[in-house]
Amino acid sequence: MTCRELGGACEKEFFAITFEEISEQSKQHGIEMYKLADNAHLEAMKEMQDLCKDPSDYQKWVQQKRAVFNML
Numbered sequence: 001m002t003c004r005e006l007g008g009a010c011e012k013e014f015f016a017i018t019f020e021e022i023s024e025q026s027k028q029h030g031i032e033m034y035k036l037a038d039n040a041h042l043e044a045m046k047e048m049q050d051l052c053k054d055p056s057d058y059q060k061w062v063q064q065k066r067a068v069f070n071m072l
Helices: 019-035 039-052 055-071
Strands: none
Touching: 019 039, 019 055, 039 055
């Protein structure tokens, strides 16, 4: 899956066996982009923070991403 497919801002690809592994890769990439002050990723992070304000909305989002991962 790509960074963008996981809620990010670029086409960097991540490969993993489990959704948890790919989520961790995405998280580490996000930390790296945060340190670089990458504007596109910072905006995507803001959108994710807004999504996380409502736990049920966030859980739905995670389940949708997990379903896409499982189809791949």
